[in-house]
Amino acid sequence: MSTVLLLLITGLGLGALYFLVASGLSLIYGLMGVLNFAHGSFLTLGAFLGWEVARRMEDGSWLTFGVSILVGAVVGATVATLTELLLIRPLYLRHIEQVLVTVGLSLATVALFEGIWGVDPIYVVGPEWLNDTTDIAGALIPNDRFVLIAAALIVLLGLVVFLKRTRYGLIIRAGVENRAMVTALGVDVRRAFTLVFAIGGAAAGIGGVLASHYFGYVSPLIGGSLLIFAFIVTVIGGLGSLTGAAIASVVVAVLQQFANFYLGGTGDFMVVALLAVVLLVKPTGLLGSKA
């Protein structure tokens, strides 16, 4: 029982990381039709700069941890905004070129990060409490899982409130459904493009800092490895659906944990198998409307 609980909560924690990446991917694809391969780079840069700021502050304090998360968010949002303005926007509606640019950017930035920070993992130090465990019904759960889950819930809640309650949220929801008609009502939908990049980048940057604490290190490849699963999550959840991304994040990560433990480390394989099944049964994903 305690093993099941440990796997479940660890799965939720990992799912939280997937969600922080997948939420932006899904919104960007839903609104703009662009699969953003550079999303992992937003995450990695957020993680590195979060660490750079943290190591100049007091080791292991909560303030340092909080500031590094904030830095991750700001860095992610900034670099995502610049990417949209400088690389995506000039290629408006040329989806293949836009995707190629993001692929190129992700390759180039990994090389750049390796040049700056080297290829070896850099170990990060967080508040002591994160490395402790909490006893839940006999299961000793590492505390960082709770932080991950809380962060993802806060981001999810923030996104839902933003999408439901603000004018730009309205524009984005309408744009995911029918972008051309939004412009035909006199709304400049391109501003919403920049905004979803910024929001997605911020979530990825937060995810980067949290991922570095979850894995215990930051490396130039940290974003790319999470991005693969985030893409799978996005497709399973339904491209463009935030709720779908949230559900699929949890399903994929929990499945991965259980299969790794009980089925001899076949977690990644099971995830891909799930992807195949979903695509065969419901090609639009769980909650998506676009193929």
Add this chain to the structure above:
Amino acid sequence: MIADPILRVEALSASIDGQQVVEKVDFEVPATGVTAVLGRNGVGKTSTLKAVLGLISRSGVVEFDGVRIDGERTHRVVQRGIGYVPEDREVFASLTVAENLRLAARGGAPHRDMVDELFPDLVARTAQRAGSLSGGQQQMLSLARVLMNDNRLLLVDEPTKGLAPRIVTEVAAALERAAAVTPVLLVEQNLPVVRRLAHTVVVIEGGRVIHAGPAAELLDDDERTQQLLGVHSTDHSAPRGDTDHSAPRGDTDHSAPRGADNTREETS
């Protein structure tokens, strides 16, 4: 030709995915009343409206109230005061009625009261998702999105398509009321509605304008109407063959006479 037209289109061409769908179209829309765009299925009526708005890639001259707008992006064109009611409504199905209206509101939506009065059905359903509205209600929402704003021109694409006769009458009445203050460019296959609303008609065939003139003149000439549109203009004439005027959205093309106007289509 017309003194101070609100819209002037000259040598307008447009393509979708590299395929030309509008070919050097010229026409003018007077600053008052309803101008109807007629033509068989698939001749490029919808594409012409989309080209005016910049929703599809186009070339040529589009002048709105004397100002060139063909280089402007769609939202700018609309902000100048052009309201667009698309074919098939295109309401946002996942948004509520209220959200659809809020998204479309420009400049404080000064005519919101008139819209509420025209479409009481919608007022009762502000919290309902637009996707769950009936076809007629969706059309009213699509019209309401546009009529509540201050516009200087309305582009309305087949607003009566697929609606029950009573709703057709309601939609026509709403358009008539709007047209009293705002000029309308109306694509419409329902000829009684055209007769009721339009002063001028423009007939398109194969992406080109093949006829333009007073609406009554064309519709009073049944033979000419049959020749240009493949349907009869008169309400009471019995359906001949499969050219049933009461169902003008059907396969009217193959029943069209092989007259002079068709050869133009084939050479264009």
